[in-house]
Amino acid sequence: MPSYVVVGASRGLGYEWLRFLSQDPSNAVIGLARTPGPVEAQLAADKITNVRIFKADMLDHRSLTIAASEVSEVTNNSLDHLIVNGAYLGPDASFITPTEFVGQEDLLRREFIKNLDVNVIGVIHSINAFIPLIRKGTTKKITVISTGLADLELAQKANIAFSVLYSSTKAATNMVVAKYSAELRGEGIILLALSPGVVDTATGPPPPEHIPRMQEMGAEFANIYPHFKGPITPAQSVPLMKKVIDNMTIEDSGAFLSHLGSKEWL
Ligand SMILES: NC(=O)c1ccc[n+]([C@@H]2O[C@H](COP(=O)([O-])OP(=O)(O)OC[C@H]3O[C@@H](n4cnc5c(N)ncnc54)[C@H](OP(=O)(O)O)[C@@H]3O)[C@@H](O)[C@H]2O)c1
Numbered sequence: 213m214p215s216y217v218v219v220g221a222s223r224g225l226g227y228e229w230l231r232f233l234s235q236d237p238s239n240a241v242i243g244l245a246r247t248p249g250p251v252e253a254q255l256a257a258d259k260i261t262n263v264r265i266f267k268a269d270m271l272d273h274r275s276l277t278i279a280a281s282e283v284s285e286v287t288n289n290s291l292d293h294l295i296v297n298g299a300y301l302g303p304d305a306s307f308i309t310p311t312e313f314v315g316q317e318d319l320l321r322r323e324f325i326k327n328l329d330v331n332v333i334g335v336i337h338s339i340n341a342f343i344p345l346i347r348k349g350t351t352k353k354i355t356v357i358s359t360g361l362a363d364l365e366l367a368q369k370a371n372i373a374f375s376v377l378y379s380s381t382k383a384a385t386n387m388v389v390a391k392y393s394a395e396l397r398g399e400g401i402i403l404l405a406l407s408p409g410v411v412d413t414a415t416g417p418p419p420p421e422h423i424p425r426m427q428e429m430g431a432e433f434a435n436i437y438p439h440f441k442g443p444i445t446p447a448q449s450v451p452l453m454k455k456v457i458d459n460m461t462i463e464d465s466g467a468f469l470s471h472l473g474s475k476e477w478l
Contacts, residue, residue, distance in 0.1 A: 220298015224413035228446035244268040270334030276341035291345035300330035309373040360477025393466030412443035
């Protein structure tokens with residue numbers, strides 16, 4: 213019975229991972245969420261009965277360690293797949309370019325630390341909490357959900373000067389994944405930083421002041437990828453990502469790939 217833990221599974225792509233994986237009754241599927249109640253209610257509303265939810269916050273390594281011991285009871289002390297999905301996507305500084313932080317230094321520091329805390333340190337806490345279980349698993353795969361915005365070559369090509377903090381912390385995450393790979397490859401543990409594509413996970417309309425820069429980003433994507441017609445759905449992205457994870461071998465460990473299994477980000 214392949215076992216999966218999805219960290220940051222309350223909504224968006226994280227919830228879709230739970231929904232998708234639960235369709236195979238041979239999977240043991242566990243989601244971690246900061247607030248289990250609403251995700252448990254959503255699972256019940258969707259009539260999904262074979263997913264367990266435990267409480268954990270990526271900012272709190274103790275909560276992840278406690279969750280790992282709860283998972284261990286369900287999975288017989290092992291884990292095949294860890295998917296670290298949760299991320300800080302705070303909107304406050306998302307659409308600010310580097311020079312626009314002049315005069316907003318406090319915002320720069322506050323938001324950079326929030327991005328770093330979840331997107332980099334929270335990823336390390338998540339992996340370290342579950343590595344004892346992964347070591348005893350069969351598949352031994354750890355996937356961290358990254359973003360094409362963290363790709364240096366895309367950043368050089370695309371005229372998208374905002375999303376400085378999110379993109380650069382996700383780029384740091386890619387390096388963290390490569391470092392784990394260097395440490396754990398000898399144990400047969402496979403690491404991957406995986407971009408989901410551009411996916412519509414919005415729960416409501418964007419604030420009007422963000423719309424011009426969102427349109428700018430869409431136009432820039434379309435300029436680089438003429439086939440780009442807009443975001444895909446979580447239900448389209450997750451099966452593509454699953455295929456990439458399934459195809460990963462120890463030789464590929466530490467890679468940063470898209471949902472298409474390549475460096476094509478859209
Ligand atoms: N959507 C896209 O187009 C896109 C593109 C590229 C990359 N990604 C990546 O894909 C992943 C999912 O994105 P999404 O669009 O589904 O985002 P989302 O809808 O905003 O969901 C973010 C998830 O992260 C969780 N989270 C945030 N802080 C957390 C913490 N401290 N501890 C535990 N969980 C935490 C949230 O939980 P709460 O409900 O508790 O806040 C939520 O489940 C992220 O890694 C994101 O960077 C998304």
